[in-house]
Amino acid sequence: MPTVSMTVNGKAVSREVEPRTLLVQFLREHLGLTGTHVGCDTSQCGACVVHVDGRSVKSCTMLAVQADGRVVTTIEGMAAADGTLHPIQAAFRENHGLQCGFCTPGMVMSVADLLKNNPSPTEREVREWLEGNICRCTGYHNIVKAVLAAAEALRGAPAHAAE
Amino acid sequence: MLSDGIGAPLRRKEDRRFLTGKGHYTDDINRPGQTYAYFLRSPHAHARIRGIDKTAAEAAPGVLAVLTGEDLAADGIGGLICGWMIHSKDGSPMKAGPHPALAQGKVRYVGDHVAVVIAETLNQAKDAAELIEVDYEVLPAVVSTAEARTSPVRVHDDIPANTVFEWELGNKAETEAAFSRAHHVTRIDLVNNRLIPNAIEPRAAVGEYDSGMDTFTLYTTSQNPHVARLVLSAFVGLAPEHKLRVIAPDVGGGFGSKIFIYAEETVCAWAAKKVGRPVKWTAERSEAFLADAHGRDHVTHAELALDQDGRILGMRVHTTANLGAYLSTFSSCVPTYLYAPLLSGQYAIPAIYAEVDGVYTNTAPVDAYRGAGRPEATYVVERLVETAARELGMDPAELRRRNFIRPDQYPYQTPVIMTYDCGNYEASLSEALRLVDYENYPRRKAESEARGRLRGIGFSCYIEACGLAPSAAVGSLGAGVGLWESAKIRFNPTGNVLVYTGSHSHGQGHETTFAQLIASQLGVPTEQVEVIHGDTEKTPFGMGTYGSRSLAVGGSALYKAAEKIIAKGRKIAAHLMEAAEADIEFKDGKFTVAGTDRSKTIQEIAFAAYVPHNFPAGVEPGLEESAFYDPLNFTFPAGCQICEVEVDPDTGVVEIVNFVAVDDFGKIINPMIVEGQVHGGIAQGIGQALLENCVYDPESGQLLTGSFMDYSMPRAHDLPSFKVGMTITENPSNPLGVKGCGEAGAIAAPAAVMNAVTDAIGVNDLQMPASPERVWQALQRGRMAQAAE
Ligand code: FES
Numbered sequence: 001m002p003t004v005s006m007t008v009n010g011k012a013v014s015r016e017v018e019p020r021t022l023l024v025q026f027l028r029e030h031l032g033l034t035g036t037h038v039g040c041d042t043s044q045c046g047a048c049v050v051h052v053d054g055r056s057v058k059s060c061t062m063l064a065v066q067a068d069g070r071v072v073t074t075i076e077g078m079a080a081a082d083g084t085l086h087p088i089q090a091a092f093r094e095n096h097g098l099q100c101g102f103c104t105p106g107m108v109m110s111v112a113d114l115l116k117n118n119p120s121p122t123e124r125e126v127r128e129w130l131e132g133n134i135c136r137c138t139g140y141h142n143i144v145k146a147v148l149a150a151a152e153a154l155r156g157a158p159a160h161a162a163e
Numbered sequence: 164m165l166s167d168g169i170g171a172p173l174r175r176k177e178d179r180r181f182l183t184g185k186g187h188y189t190d191d192i193n194r195p196g197q198t199y200a201y202f203l204r205s206p207h208a209h210a211r212i213r214g215i216d217k218t219a220a221e222a223a224p225g226v227l228a229v230l231t232g233e234d235l236a237a238d239g240i241g242g243l244i245c246g247w248m249i250h251s252k253d254g255s256p257m258k259a260g261p262h263p264a265l266a267q268g269k270v271r272y273v274g275d276h277v278a279v280v281i282a283e284t285l286n287q288a289k290d291a292a293e294l295i296e297v298d299y300e301v302l303p304a305v306v307s308t309a310e311a312r313t314s315p316v317r318v319h320d321d322i323p324a325n326t327v328f329e330w331e332l333g334n335k336a337e338t339e340a341a342f343s344r345a346h347h348v349t350r351i352d353l354v355n356n357r358l359i360p361n362a363i364e365p366r367a368a369v370g371e372y373d374s375g376m377d378t379f380t381l382y383t384t385s386q387n388p389h390v391a392r393l394v395l396s397a398f399v400g401l402a403p404e405h406k407l408r409v410i411a412p413d414v415g416g417g418f419g420s421k422i423f424i425y426a427e428e429t430v431c432a433w434a435a436k437k438v439g440r441p442v443k444w445t446a447e448r449s450e451a452f453l454a455d456a457h458g459r460d461h462v463t464h465a466e467l468a469l470d471q472d473g474r475i476l477g478m479r480v481h482t483t484a485n486l487g488a489y490l491s492t493f494s495s496c497v498p499t500y501l502y503a504p505l506l507s508g509q510y511a512i513p514a515i516y517a518e519v520d521g522v523y524t525n526t527a528p529v530d531a532y533r534g535a536g537r538p539e540a541t542y543v544v545e546r547l548v549e550t551a552a553r554e555l556g557m558d559p560a561e562l563r564r565r566n567f568i569r570p571d572q573y574p575y576q577t578p579v580i581m582t583y584d585c586g587n588y589e590a591s592l593s594e595a596l597r598l599v600d601y602e603n604y605p606r607r608k609a610e611s612e613a614r615g616r617l618r619g620i621g622f623s624c625y626i627e628a629c630g631l632a633p634s635a636a637v638g639s640l641g642a643g644v645g646l647w648e649s650a651k652i653r654f655n656p657t658g659n660v661l662v663y664t665g666s667h668s669h670g671q672g673h674e675t676t677f678a679q680l681i682a683s684q685l686g687v688p689t690e691q692v693e694v695i696h697g698d699t700e701k702t703p704f705g706m707g708t709y710g711s712r713s714l715a716v717g718g719s720a721l722y723k724a725a726e727k728i729i730a731k732g733r734k735i736a737a738h739l740m741e742a743a744e745a746d747i748e749f750k751d752g753k754f755t756v757a758g759t760d761r762s763k764t765i766q767e768i769a770f771a772a773y774v775p776h777n778f779p780a781g782v783e784p785g786l787e788e789s790a791f792y793d794p795l796n797f798t799f800p801a802g803c804q805i806c807e808v809e810v811d812p813d814t815g816v817v818e819i820v821n822f823v824a825v826d827d828f829g830k831i832i833n834p835m836i837v838e839g840q841v842h843g844g845i846a847q848g849i850g851q852a853l854l855e856n857c858v859y860d861p862e863s864g865q866l867l868t869g870s871f872m873d874y875s876m877p878r879a880h881d882l883p884s885f886k887v888g889m890t891i892t893e894n895p896s897n898p899l900g901v902k903g904c905g906e907a908g909a910i911a912a913p914a915a916v917m918n919a920v921t922d923a924i925g926v927n928d929l930q931m932p933a934s935p936e937r938v939w940q941a942l943q944r945g946r947m948a949q950a951a952e
């Protein structure tokens with residue numbers, strides 16, 4: 001079995017895995033990082049979004065071996081060490097951008113990538129970007145509100161990069 | 164009002180764990196020694212099983228067991244049940260075909276459970292499943308709702324015409340008489356499209372058996388763990404109730420689909436004992452499409468009789484409801500008692516007669532999905548009323564006004580069971596008209612037309628019966644259970660509070676709303692209140708969450724338990740302050756001797772209750788109270804949605820450009836959470852109207868919409884932001900004055916959208932989902948009809 005090594009949420013990890021292991025399985029089953037969810041089997045729902053080398057990726061659509069040597073951030077790595085929520089997480093809470101919470105980790109990770117590249121998105125741009133993240137609970141209304149609020153907060157705090 | 168008390172938009176207590184990836188969903192749970200289950204499913208819609216050869220699979224690496232329906236039968240494990248008895252017009256009981264957790268003799272839909280493989284790893288279980296040889300005699304299938312009763316195919320060999328029941332409600336003779344007097348009759352044929360619930364968390368289960376204790380534990384994605392335990396014990400015969408613990412931890416959305424007791428969860432618990440190790444199963448999305456209970460699927464002909472002033476005289480409805488291949492847990496009540504009793508809508512209709520035929524087909528079972536019966540009723544009523552207004556040349560708002568039940572008519576007895584207790588339909592309509600800016604609608608329509616777009620506006624004035632439900636009433640209608648709710652409040656000696664509820668949160672935010680409720684009533688800070696739900700071993704027996712019942716029924720139980728806490732606290736306070744009990748007042752968390760400044764906080768009283776060195780005689784130590792609440796009536800949330808669309812006549816694409824919802828949910832505990840529920844419901848309603856459709860191949864019975872690539876879920880860019888308003892009439896039937904808000908959006912939206920689209924294109928004969936293709940074709944039909952005139 002191949003050994004894969006990568007940096008996950010700032011920590012170096014190394015595990016032996018079956019070659020067919022998906023990145024999301026590696027995170028959930030080998031590392032116990034169960035914040036990244038699986039909502040589909042066709043790469044559609046976005047519940048599994050994480051960052052690989054700073055870009056959002058559907059971790060159900062990447063093999064663990066493809067992430068070898070790379071830097072991965074999951075939802076568990078978003079809040080500060082002292083527990084302070086990342087501005088995107090805080091905006092989701094403030095604007096009731098989550099209900100059951102199952103789509104939420106993927107939403108937050110996806111939004112972080114959006115705001116890094118487009119710090120001032122319009123509502124339309126937010127809705128277009130979220131095409132790959134399905135939420136069944138919120139009707140997206142408050143998610144969109146949260147993203148626009150997070151964008152504003154991040155613009156106001158230049159020291160805090162989107163990741 | 165406390166800043167975090169009743170009426171405050173308190174930010175949710177549960178959010179931190181969800182936002183940081185620290186939730187505990189069922190698939191996050193792993194037990195030592197765990198094995199994995201994989202279900203072999205039927206590739207055929209209908210087939211007789213001549214034999215199953217599992218020898219190769221059993222010999223495959225890592226396999227612990229390959230189990231079939233024969234093994235279930237050998238262990239005396241019973242079938243899954245439907246808990247609501249419906250009687251046909253002729254008095255005969257509904258015909259429930261057998262529903263084994265693993266097929267016995269026949270498979271009846273694509274995805275039906277044939278066998279389960281338990282292995283060391285999931286991949287080993289999957290690989291072994293491919294080695295199972297099933298000898299099928301493939302049979303012709305029936306999938307169409309409309310054709311189920313005339314098809315020569317029998318889903319269950321001994322049930323003629325695939326008919327579960329032929330049910331009726333209302334007064335046929337009076338309704339006939341009303342129609343014979345009518346000045347105008349509006350007729351409409353409607354298909355309420357079949358939907359797939361698709362909570363984003365797939366169903367999952369971990370079954371575990373402790374041979375030392377002889378107890379089972381089942382972790383499962385359930386909206387009602389106690390009901391699951393009851394059914395698995397009393398009917399399936401898995402284990403006695405006291406030997407079975409059901410835990411529904413964080414659950415990622417339900418919308419009804421996680422109410423039911425399914426095959427997979429049952430098998431995981433049973434198999435755990437057989438293999439002597441925990442057994443885990445998590446649905447893949449394609450399994451969810453195939454085997455989660457679906458929703459809706461009605462074919463309806465409806466008629467409305469009106470007089471020359473546009474007053475409704477009567478309504479006649481015939482519906483065929485597709486229940487799938489087996490009767491799921493509550494399937495039979497959805498198209499009957501949750502449907503026809505709502506056909507009066509917000510209107511004073513003197514005579515109503517409804518007939519519903521429930522049918523079997525070779526499709527997945529159909530059961531409650533957000534709104535359950537009430538969206539179907541609202542869709543019938545509101546498309547009829549809007550069509551009538553068009554035919555009579557009346558403003559649709561005016562026709563509705565003319566027929567509304569007036570605020571001075573409560574309690575209002577409809578001809579179809581329900582007694583509405585309060586409401587103000589004119590108020591919600593007026594507020595919606597204001598929010599949508601109805602006055603300037605003609606100007607907006609002209610602007611759209613100038614841009615080559617067709618603009619339409621549609622109304623939906625809905626009512627729903629929630630807060631399920633008075634036990635005696637539902638019992639008399641055939642329910643196999645009572646629908647009360649339970650609560651327990653435990654003060655700890657240090658003054659913080661544990662609140663136990665028999666209801667269950669799978670996104671609704673009970674941990675926050677219930678904490679607010681208790682914080683307000685008992686005067687303790689919300690952060691010192693912890694709400695516990697979802698574990699049969701921790702919480703009192705409760706009926707769970709569906710039918711927008713948690714606050715109206717579960718919240719009322721909590722209210723009663725808190726009253727008991729206060730009553731006991733008053734006794735203790737009177738003793739400690741040497742005053743008469745009658746002189747003790749309780750307010751904002753303090754017991755005060757009336758007219759003095761002598762007081763004790765509720766935390767001091769709690770401490771005294773656990774350290775009862777100085778305690779009133781005859782009073783038990785401790786401060787913990789339970790209550791059960793059985794509602795006096797259903798609750799009747801109601802309101803008005805108005806939708807404005809623009810249609811591109813060249814492509815048939817519909818865009819929602821203005822969407823308003825005004826709801827009367829009674830008293831509001833947390834407006835932020837309530838609005839969130841409305842948004843989510845509207846999105847599902849718009850999804851049904853424009854995007855979502857479950858399609859089976861009519862010949863083969865294969866599911867053609869079996870993934871998110873084929874089944875069109877509403878995505879962010881399909882939807883607008885919504886304008887949400889509230890009007891309030893406090894509910895007189897429960898102590899909190901609340902009604903329930905979970906389903907309203909999904910109930911009202913389909914009619915609002917379809918009324919808007921048909922208004923825009925000038926063609927009324929259009930079924931959901933109004934896809935671009937269907938809208939474009941309707942436009943062509945309209946043009947041809949015009950040319951022919
Ligand atoms: S689980 Fe990765 S996109 Fe759905």
Ligand code: FES
Nearest residue numbers: 099100103135137
């Ligand atoms: S919050 Fe439940 S799926 Fe988005």
